[in-house]
Amino acid sequence: MSATRLDGKKIALKIRAEVAQSVQKFVEDGNAAPKLAAVLVGDDPASQVYVRNKERACEKAGIASRLDRMPASTTPAELLARIDELNSDQSVNGILVQLPLPQIEGDGPALDEREVLDAIDPLKDVDAFSPINVGLLMQGRPRFLPCTPHGIVQMLHRCDIETAGKHVVVVGRSEIVGKPMAMMLAQKDSTCGPQTANATVTIAHSRTSNLKEVCLSADILIAAVGRPEMIRGDMIRPGAVVVDVGINRVGDRLVGDVAFDEAAETASAITPVPGGVGPLTIAMLLHNTLLAAKLQSGQ
Numbered sequence: 416m417s418a419t420r421l422d423g424k425k426i427a428l429k430i431r432a433e434v435a436q437s438v439q440k441f442v443e444d445g446n447a448a449p450k451l452a453a454v455l456v457g458d459d460p461a462s463q464v465y466v467r468n469k470e471r472a473c474e475k476a477g478i479a480s481r482l483d484r485m486p487a488s489t490t491p492a493e494l495l496a497r498i499d500e501l502n503s504d505q506s507v508n509g510i511l512v513q514l515p516l517p518q519i520e521g522d523g524p525a526l527d528e529r530e531v532l533d534a535i536d537p538l539k540d541v542d543a544f545s546p547i548n549v550g551l552l553m554q555g556r557p558r559f560l561p562c563t564p565h566g567i568v569q570m571l572h573r574c575d576i577e578t579a580g581k582h583v584v585v586v587g588r589s590e591i592v593g594k595p596m597a598m599m600l601a602q603k604d605s606t607c608g609p610q611t612a613n614a615t616v617t618i619a620h621s622r623t624s625n626l627k628e629v630c631l632s633a634d635i636l637i638a639a640v641g642r643p644e645m646i647r648g649d650m651i652r653p654g655a656v657v658v659d660v661g662i663n664r665v666g667d668r669l670v671g672d673v674a675f676d677e678a679a680e681t682a683s684a685i686t687p688v689p690g691g692v693g694p695l696t697i698a699m700l701l702h703n704t705l706l707a708a709k710l711q712s713g714q
C-alpha cells in the first residue's frame with residue numbers, strides 16, 4: 416500500500432473537542448446547553464447503534480440529548496404529532512429523525528420519509544434535509560450543512576487537500592450525500608467550508624455507462640453508492656484521493672464502497688471504513704446542534 420490513510424476518527428475527535436469548547440463558551444455566556452432530540456422509530460439494530468453513538472458524542476461535548484423511541488407500528492399521524500411537539504419545545508434545539516424509517520408490517524399507512532422530514536422546523540433541522548436548507552445550500556448561502564458532506568469537506572481541508580480546479584467525481588446521487596456533496600464542492604470560494612470549493616464536479620451513478628473511464632479521470636473520487644467494494648483498483652487514477660462514504664455490512668464485517676487494498680495501491684490518499692467518513696458525520700452533527708442553539712438564541 417502506498418496511499419496515506421486519512422484518519423477520520425482522529426480528525427473527528429479534534430472537531431468534537433473544538434465543538435465542546437464552543438459549547439462551553441456558549442454556556443458560560445449564559446445560554447442553556449444545546450439540546451438534540453433524536454427520534455428512533457422501530458428497532459433496526461444498526462440504527463440503535465448509531466443513535467447510541469450520537470447520544471454519547473453529545474454527552475462528551477456538553478450537549479444535552481433526548482431519545483424518543485417509537486414502535487415500528489407508529490402511524491404517520493403519531494410521528495408527525497411527535498415532531499410538532501419537538502418543534503414547539505423551546506428546550507429542543509435540534510431534531511433528528513433516524514433514517515431509514517421502518518416499512519410497515521400489516522396494513523397500516525406507510526411512513527413517508529419525505530413527509531416526515533418536511534415537518535421538521537428548518538431552524539432545528541440539524542441534518543439539513545429540509546427543502547429550505549437544501550435550497551439555501553443550493554443557492555450558496557447555507558444555514559446548516561448536511562453532516563456527511565460537511566465532514567468530508569472538513570477532512571479535505573484539514574488534510575491540506577486542495578479542491579480548487581480539481582476534477583471531483585462523486586459516485587452516487589442521494590439526497591443525503593451525493594447531491595449536496597457535488598453542490599458544495601462546486602460552490603464559489605468558501606461558502607460551504609474553507610478552501611474546499613471551486614472544483615469541477617461530475618456526478619456519476621448507476622446509469623453512467625462509462626463509469627470506469629469517468630472514475631479514472633478523477634483527481635478526487637468520492638464513493639457514495641452503497642454497494643460493497645464496487646469501486647475497484649483499476650478505476651483509480653494514480654495519485655488520486657479516494658473518499659469512501661460506504662457503510663456496508665457484509666457478514667459481520669463493515670466494508671466501504673471501495674475495494675480498499677486495491678485502491679490503496681494506486682491512490683495517494685484514501686479513507687478507511689470504519690474510521691473514515693462515519694465519525695466525521697457525527698462530529699458535524701454536534702457542530703450543527705450548537706449552530707441551531709445559536710440561531711435560536713438570535714446569534
Ligand SMILES: Nc1nc(=O)c2c([nH]1)NC[C@@H]1CN(c3ccc(C(=O)N[C@@H](CCC(=O)O)C(=O)O)cc3)C=[N+]21
Pocket residue numbers: 464465468511512513514515542562662669688689690691692693694695696697
Ligand atoms: N437522520 C439521519 N441522519 C444521519 O446522519 C444518518 C441517518 N439518519 N441514518 C443512518 C446514516 C448512517 N450514519 C452514520 C453515522 C456514523 C457512522 C459511524 O460513525 N461509523 C463508524 C463505525 C460504526 C460501526 O461500527 O457501525 C465508522 O465508520 O468508523 C456510520 C453511519 C448516519 N446516518
